[in-house]
Amino acid sequence: MSTDFAAEGRSGATSAGHTSMSRLILATSIGNALEFYDLVVYGYFASTLSHLFFPTSDRTVSLLLTLGTFALSYLARPVGAFVLGSYSDRRGRKASLTLSIAMMTIGTGMVALMPTYATIGILAPIGIFLSRLLQGFSAGGEFGSSTAFLIEHAPKRSGFMSSWQFASQGASTLLASAFGAVLTGMLTQPQLESWGWRIPFLFGMLIGPIGLYIRRHIDETPEFERTERSASPIREVLATQKERLLVSIGSLVLTTTANYMLLYMPTYAARQLGLAPSYGFIATLVAGFIVMVLTPFVGHWSDKVGRTRIMLGAGTLFFLTIYPAFMFMNAHPSLATLLAAVIWVAVLKATYFAPIPALMSDLFPTRTRTTGMAVGYNIGTTVFGGFTPLAVASLIAATGNNLAPGFYLMLAAVISLFTLVWARRRLNAH
Secondary structure, eight states: OSSSSTTTTTTSOOSTTSSSSSHHHHHHHHHHHHHHHHHHHHHTHHHHHHHHOOSSSSHHHHHHHHHHHHHHHHGGGHHHHHHHHHHHHHHHHHHHHHHHHHHHHHHHHHHOOOHHHHHHHHHHHHHHHHHHHHHHHHHHHHHHHHHHHHHHHGGGGHHHHHHHHHHHHHHHHHHHHHHHHEEEEEEEEEEEHIIHHHHHHHHHHHHHHHHHHHHTTSSOHHHHHHHOOSSSSHHHHHHHOOOHHHHHHHHHHHHOOOOOHHHHHHHHHTTTTTTOHHHHHHHHHHHHHHHHHHHHHHHHHHHHHHHHHHHHHHHHHHHHHHHHHHHHHHHHHHHHHHHHHHHHHHHHHHHHTTTTTHHHHHSSSSGGHHHHHEEEEEIIIIIIIIIIHHHHHHHHHOOOOOOHHHHHHHHHHHHHHHHHHHHHHHHHHO
């Protein structure tokens, strides 16, 4: 494969005899799906939540407070990555996966059942903020543990297996968008603010126990069991694998920024384009379907031709076309133009997205794999992902330019493309 660590511990057969491939994918992807579902739902209902939990006389300030809470909760993700990633490398992938999904379920349930500001005053936004912190902490260890679990069970198909991590995010977007489109289309605004917004969060809370049950009945990976444990995975990563960590972060910038721009799209469509709120949900529903279906095919393709070749092509196309896509939407605002732009972004995102878990896995040895991936992934998503909706809303408010998101995404593409070229030359990443 592409790096010095790529072949370590990968000579054995897969463990399909112990656990079926479909059950492995379900067990690991359900947690990642729940994590992303909760984040997407929060972003989609940001305007409603801003009225209920962060009321001010200025609608823009209220929305920025809601998105700010969304962004600040991401500060807990790197902490969760260090704690749960290290726990996974010392105690096992299964133990970490079970713990993270239990905490995710509690965080989602807190939002679903939280009384509003009108009922309990300042305790309401504090409660929402604490639920976001718990969600962020638990999500911090999810990606690294679940990706390592999939790859170590099926090392010869690492691109395909790990791509289901992001395919599950597409499924989450699809489901969350369906809730958004149905609820905003069928309920009045008073009904939505009274009880309708709680429905998708309650649904997410019910997914957690299913995932917890499945994860408690899966086998640990053979590769982890035969690997000597690191006494301090965190110290080892920071002392000897800093360059690999930076490559993980940089390669993720484009895809995580695009991810959360899609999450913000319903708000953008309503506030900047003047379209019906349901149009934004329809567009992101289509995007979720594309990511869900296309990602595993690209993951399989990356096993054949390599990771960085595919990512460089998709990233270059993204840089060249994203600004014209925003110009097109703003010049001719309609459901058709919105769909055209979002579909194009979703195709490029899925193509760039799919090889990343396997690429990141190849960068680290088994003994520090979860820690390295978890820290790299969560620093990247914290700095460049979680703050994207807030940054985009602030840029538009400060400049009055509806095309500001295009420039933001172009900058993200430049950072990731530079990182991939660096990885190919310095780390022989392919």
